[in-house]
Amino acid sequence: MVRLKKVPQRVCVGCGQTRSKKDLMRIVRTPDSQINIDTTGKLSGRGAYICRSMECLTTALKGKKLERALQMELPQDVIIDLKKTISGECD
Numbered sequence: 001m002v003r004l005k006k007v008p009q010r011v012c013v014g015c016g017q018t019r020s021k022k023d024l025m026r027i028v029r030t031p032d033s034q035i036n037i038d039t040t041g042k043l044s045g046r047g048a049y050i051c052r053s054m055e056c057l058t059t060a061l062k063g064k065k066l067e068r069a070l071q072m073e074l075p076q077d078v079i080i081d082l083k084k085t086i087s088g089e090c091d
């Protein structure tokens, strides 16, 4: 039986919904404890996924969900970058 290629699914840390990977942003804690927004999907390290939505980001930040998923404090410049990336993609 031939089936369509499965799109990888990930859970958003903001709303908790499962979505296809390409609809989510990946945030990675690299092995040297840097937090990066992984636009290529190729960075190695512990990753967290979030919808490209300001609502989910706000929820995730409020509930410290990204911190919990990445097991470290989110630097302010990363938060600013996330907001910029999300608002830039909404237009």
Ligand SMILES: [Zn+2]
Pocket: 012, 013, 014, 015, 016, 017, 050, 051, 053, 056
């Ligand atoms: Zn979400």
